[in-house]
Amino acid sequence: MTAIWKREIRAYFLSPVGYIFMGFFLLLSGFFFAVTNLLPANPNYTGVLGDITFVFLFLVPILTMRLLSEEVGEKTDQLLLTSPLRVFDIVLGKYLAAVTVFLLTLLITCIYPFILSFFGSVAVWEITGGYIGLFLLGSAFIAVGLFVSSLTGNQLIAAVITFSALLLMWIIDWIIQGVPTDKVSGLVFAGIIVAGLALLVYYSIRNLYISIAVAVGGAAVITIVHLLNPSLYSGFIVRFLEWFSLLQRYQEFHMGVLSLSPVIYYLSFSFAFLFLTTRVIEKRRWS
Amino acid sequence: MIQVENVTKLYGGHVAVDRLRFSVAKGEILGFLGPNGAGKTTTMNIITGYISATEGAVKVAGYDVLEEPLEVKKRIGYMPETPPLYGQMTVREYLDFVSDIKHVAPPEKEKGMEKIMDLVKIGDVQNRLIKNLSKGYRQRVGLAQALVGNPPVLVLDEPTIGLDPRQIMEIRALIKDLGREHTIILSSHILPEVSVVCERVVIINKGQIVAGDTPENLSRRLAGKSRVLIRIAGTEEQVRQVLAGAPGVKNLAAQGSVEPETVDFLVEAENEEDIRRPLFFAVSRAGLPVLLLKPVDLTLEEIFLQIITEEKEVS
Numbered sequence: 273m274t275a276i277w278k279r280e281i282r283a284y285f286l287s288p289v290g291y292i293f294m295g296f297f298l299l300l301s302g303f304f305f306a307v308t309n310l311l312p313a314n315p316n317y318t319g320v321l322g323d324i325t326f327v328f329l330f331l332v333p334i335l336t337m338r339l340l341s342e343e344v345g346e347k348t349d350q351l352l353l354t355s356p357l358r359v360f361d362i363v364l365g366k367y368l369a370a371v372t373v374f375l376l377t378l379l380i381t382c383i384y385p386f387i388l389s390f391f392g393s394v395a396v397w398e399i400t401g402g403y404i405g406l407f408l409l410g411s412a413f414i415a416v417g418l419f420v421s422s423l424t425g426n427q428l429i430a431a432v433i434t435f436s437a438l439l440l441m442w443i444i445d446w447i448i449q450g451v452p453t454d455k456v457s458g459l460v461f462a463g464i465i466v467a468g469l470a471l472l473v474y475y476s477i478r479n480l481y482i483s484i485a486v487a488v489g490g491a492a493v494i495t496i497v498h499l500l501n502p503s504l505y506s507g508f509i510v511r512f513l514e515w516f517s518l519l520q521r522y523q524e525f526h527m528g529v530l531s532l533s534p535v536i537y538y539l540s541f542s543f544a545f546l547f548l549t550t551r552v553i554e555k556r557r558w559s
Numbered sequence: 560m561i562q563v564e565n566v567t568k569l570y571g572g573h574v575a576v577d578r579l580r581f582s583v584a585k586g587e588i589l590g591f592l593g594p595n596g597a598g599k600t601t602t603m604n605i606i607t608g609y610i611s612a613t614e615g616a617v618k619v620a621g622y623d624v625l626e627e628p629l630e631v632k633k634r635i636g637y638m639p640e641t642p643p644l645y646g647q648m649t650v651r652e653y654l655d656f657v658s659d660i661k662h663v664a665p666p667e668k669e670k671g672m673e674k675i676m677d678l679v680k681i682g683d684v685q686n687r688l689i690k691n692l693s694k695g696y697r698q699r700v701g702l703a704q705a706l707v708g709n710p711p712v713l714v715l716d717e718p719t720i721g722l723d724p725r726q727i728m729e730i731r732a733l734i735k736d737l738g739r740e741h742t743i744i745l746s747s748h749i750l751p752e753v754s755v756v757c758e759r760v761v762i763i764n765k766g767q768i769v770a771g772d773t774p775e776n777l778s779r780r781l782a783g784k785s786r787v788l789i790r791i792a793g794t795e796e797q798v799r800q801v802l803a804g805a806p807g808v809k810n811l812a813a814q815g816s817v818e819p820e821t822v823d824f825l826v827e828a829e830n831e832e833d834i835r836r837p838l839f840f841a842v843s844r845a846g847l848p849v850l851l852l853k854p855v856d857l858t859l860e861e862i863f864l865q866i867i868t869e870e871k872e873v874s
Contacts, residue, residue, distance in 0.1 A: 275659030279645075286647045351643035351704065354607045355660045356632040557610045 276357070276365025277372070280339070284373050293335050297377045300327045305384045315392045317385045321402040324381070325522065328413050329442060333434035335373065336417025337427045339366045340549070344425035353557065360550045363418065367546055370414045378407060398527070405525025408538035412518055413438055415545035422552045444517045451509045458508030459498065465512075466490030560585040560712060560742040561606065566615035568601050568766075575601045577766035578615070585711075588738040590757030590774070591746040598766040599746040600640055603716050606744070607637040619712060633662075636710040640717055642701025646690030650681055650700055653689060654707060661708040671707065678733065679703045694721045702730070706737075713743045719752060731756050785828040787835055788814070790851035791842055795822045798847065802826060805841035807834045821850055 284290030304323040308314060340363075343349040352362050382403070388394050417434040424430050451457075470487035474480065497504055514520065518541070521534035561583040568576040576598040583589045593599050604610045606617050608624045608631055616623055622630040645653055654675065658668045676682045679699045684692060689700060698721055705713055718734065719727045734745065734756050747753050753760050754774035762770040791798045795813055802811055807829050814823035828834040835852055842849050 275656060278659075279648075279656050282652075283645075283647065346643070346645075347639065347641045348643040348645060350604075350609055350637070350639045350641075351657070352660065354609050354632055354635065354637045355657075356629045356662060357660055358629070 273357075273361040273365040273368075276352075276362055277369045280366050280369030281372060283338075284369065287338075289334060289338060290373055293331055293373065294377045294380075296334075297327060297331055298380060300324075301381050301384070305381075309384070309388060313391070315388055315394055317388055317394060318398050318402045320384065321399070321406055324406060325409060325519065328410055329435065329438050332410065332413045332417050332438060333431040335370050336414055336421050336434060337431040338421070339370060339418050340421040340553070341425055341427045341430045345427070349553075353553075359553050360546070363422075363546055363549045363553070367415060367418050367542075370418065371411050374410050374414060375407060378403065378410070401525045401527075401530050404530065405522045405534070408525075408535060409518055409522050412538050412541045412545075413441075415542040415549075416441070419545045419549045419552070422549045441516055441518050444513055445520060448510050448513050448517070451513065453507045453510055455502060455505045458505030459494065461509045461512065462494050462505065463491070466494065560587075560620060561744065562616075562618040563602070563606065564616045564618070566602065566605055566612045566617060568598075568605060568610070569613045574766055576605070576612070579763070579766065579768060580615075581761050581768065581771060583742055583744060585742055586738070586740075587759060588734070588743045588745065588757045590753030590760040591744055591763070592748065592750065592753050592760055593746075593763040594748055597763045599763065600716055601766075602763075603637070603639075603714050603744065603746060607635050607714050608632055609637075609639075633708075634710050635712045635714055636705035636707065638701050638705040638713075638715045638718055640720075642697055642704070644689045644697060644700060644704075647688065649686050649688055650676075650692075650703075651685040653700065654703060657704050657707045663708045671709065675703045675706045678706065680729070695723060695726050698722055699726075699730070702733075711741060713737060713741050715743065715745045717746055717748070719747070719749075727752075785830075785832070785834070786855040787826045787828070787838065788823060788851065788853050788855050789826055789838060789842075789849065790818065790821050790823050791847050791849055792821045793847045797845075798822050798824060798842075801842055801845040801847060802838070805834070806837045807832055808838075818850070823851075825855065 284293075301320065301324050304320045305317075308320050308323070309317060340349075343352065353359070385394050385399050416437055417430075420434045420437060421427075421430045423433070466487060469490060470483045473486045474483035518538070521537050524531060524534050563579055563581050566576055566579045567574070579598070579602060581589075591599050591602070601610070605612045606619070606624070608628045611625060616625070617631075618624070619631045620634050622634075624631045645656075648656065651672070654672045655668070658672065663671060673682075676685055679702050681696060681699050681703060684696055689697065692700065698718070702715070702718055705715065715734070719730050722730060731752065734743065737743065738756075738758075745753070745757060757774060760770075760772060760774050761768055789802070791801075795816075799811060799813070802808060802824055808826055809829040810827035812825040812827075814825055816822050826834065826838060835854070839849060839852065
């Protein structure tokens, strides 16, 4: 894993990718800092941190697009997958490399609040919380990007899909406001999820009986839950979508509240995508 | 050392490998011969654990590839058809990286790398970026990569493809040398290459084994067709008459004229005897100068045709 991590870090800075990421990140965050804090002489730095999350949308795809796509495109995945390394270690090494580059960049932006501290008091804890949140949020985005990168051998496609996926997560709070919250639509939505799951099972193992079993089992669970506690279905879609609302959790850090649950949320979100990535790579070798 | 047991691989509805079954003894060099698309690469990918078989099992040193992949991968050095190289690294950095992912202990790493670079003769390019190397060097770096960590089993997919004749000889000699301490599977679509290097040959076509034997036995089976290309100054009619009169000639095929006022003929012998001498004397007795006389190797396609027809006759 360390070997993969080391190679990826080198690769970032031997190709323009690392510099493009860092350069644009610092340029944009510097711009936000200048416009929000410096020019109007405003000491409220957390607003800048909030703006920086917007930068991720465009820069995370650049950071993650090549991670796995390039290996497949150049056929170097053959070296990694036939070496005595676990697939998860390969994925983790790559993930940590991207996170490291991201963290380095983030650390450089710590200069901004430092500059501010010369001119007045800064909210140290809010900013620290904001940075921790930013780091976790960015890491979760990187996990999504890594996952998408495992799906295709084309870097450009990986970048575009990652951008779309992140954009969707970005606007999910707006989508949530528009979805129906009544019981029937909740039930229908649960049905769609079960059907999707059964289809997924069918496409991954091509076994009709197991897929039907999944569908029937899922339907049974829906029915039992409905009989026991039908109120669970009102607002089900909202609760389901909220699970993907990465930004909502970020608000807490932003306000200087450091509680455990969003930390665990981000970590498990990242881990889930790393796990999915591992599955995708293993699955491709199976089919 | 390697057991391939009834391995089948399906790509959608297409059967890439069909109930393949063979084994390789310790220290043996097995040649894996077949035309493009016969399933050689697929089989090698399955043995090395890059892809999994749809059915069947592969065991390397007693470990099942699916159940204990890490134990198997530790013991195999794999050189895929396209060497898996990172263009932005120098040769040395690359081998260093490969040593790391193959868990070569640091004290042995430097020494091992030097030894390998010496062996495949890439020491002079060790500090150059891989993307700037010629095809021949890339191929050798690919081979070097397979040797890292000194694994007991080597799987080499067309190791001499894209090399110039001198390099091909060097690599063949190297592989033969490595065969003393390693178990090797080598794929190729060139028959002479396999017969020079390998102790045993498995020929596959359309995912199935069509023949498996030592190169000597194989060529004996195929020896009925010894053929010679001859170029003689003269008219086609004249030459045909002379050649037909020579002893031991079974078949004649005019190949047209390459040089002015000469004709080329493909002469097939009746049995495995060398017919070059009788041909020469027959032609010289007729007063015609022989400009070219060379034996023609069987092409792989012809071998397949022959083996497949043989099998049909048997069944």
